[in-house]
Amino acid sequence: MSQAPQKRPKRNLSGWLVFSKPYDMSSTEAVGKLRWLYGAKKAGHAGTLDPLATGILPIAFGEATKTVPYVQDGIKLYQFDIVWGSQTSTDDIEGEVIATSDVRPERAALEAVLPRFTGLITQVPPAFSAIRIGGERAYDLARAGETPQMPPREVEIETIEIVSHGPERSRLAVTCAKGTYVRALARDIAEALGTRGHVGALHRARVGEFSDEMAVSLESIEALEGAARDQFLLPVAAGLFDLPEIRLDERQAATIRLGNPVLLTGRDAPVALEEAWASCRGEAVAVGFVEKGQFKPRRVILAGG
Known part of the structure; x- marks a missing residue:
């Protein structure tokens, strides 16, 4: 009795792909195709592009899906x-x-x-x-x-x-x-x-800071295999281009990732911001706001995202 072929394991992949959508492919089809090519557990897009349109379709994998609304808001x-x-x-x-x-x-x-x-x-x-x-x-x-x-x-x-x-x-x-x-x-x-x-x-x-110059074609992605395709991915933080950045140390980042606020110190620390994102060593930690000198997370971004 022949065994059924094993399913390819899904990857906990996070990041942004600036995809150059070809003519006559729907945005939903593009997400499905790229999710399969990358073996990603989770994927989505930031802003529908008509099937007959070409150009920038930002694709979010994993933790980057938490930053989709900010890319959608881009010019x-x-x-x-x-x-x-x-x-x-x-x-x-x-x-x-x-x-x-x-x-x-x-x-x-x-x-x-x-x-x-x-x-x-x-x-x-x-x-x-x-x-x-x-x-x-x-x-x-x-x-x-x-x-x-x-x-x-x-x-x-x-x-x-x-x-x-x-x-x-x-x-x-x-x-x-x-x-x-x-x-x-x-x-x-x-x-x-x-x-x-x-x-x-x-x-x-262009969508926000994502432009034609950064875009990757389907042919370029398909020409590579496995993890070699990861070279085209941008970090989760790339989707937060329009928000002010709050830089945290590792202790503060650990506190934020538990969903707790942290007090911001230093001469230039903001007292109030409606929206901001927090980083640690350049990696996105959370999206949130600053109130009375405290950064308060709304969406926590898991380590490695």
Whole structure:
């Protein structure tokens, strides 16, 4: 009687992988693939990227999953193409054309309208999105033939610039906060110019401090085996780039890891901080806050994370 093949043991792996997601792979598929390749017990991603989009998808392993919200809050940089003259049901190339226009905007007209889409703006998310409407995902309702009523939301656009412009297609670069739908931005810019448009290509070039220059392709990961792939991982602390750092000694770190607060000493010790992260010898110990001169942990990061 033949024995069933043994399952590969899972690894207690912690750290960040700045993954360069390829075209036509969902974020969930990417997490599953990388979790399998690394043999990790736990993995997640920081910010969904559409299957038809490419670029930065930060992958958290192990203890790094505790820092996912801080990476999700990071500023994003997208490069995207607007295809002029047609609007689709999904606001990208995957959907059916639902409206057309013969108007093709001049570069000067496009430049003139972009200031209306910077700062705090209100946008209506695409019907094909993961937002819940009455407990159901909007894209599930849309695929079932319904027209979900998408509530408008306020989003923040820091900058938006023209990279290239042509009569049929223009490329823009936008720096924005979380929650921004680039597909809705392309649709609304086209409408403001008296035409129709949809996203023809979308690339995320930056999430917080994670950039294209740091990104690792699936081919590069698959070219190595076993623990050799760990060379691509960044420490858990890499996900805490936007928070002030509190440096602790080993005794203080041990106290924090038990879930207890510690008194911060020294001339420059902060008295109050809404959020901060504590480190010991460069390794993340916890995320928490400072109150009355004490660092108080909210999420403890296990040693070796």
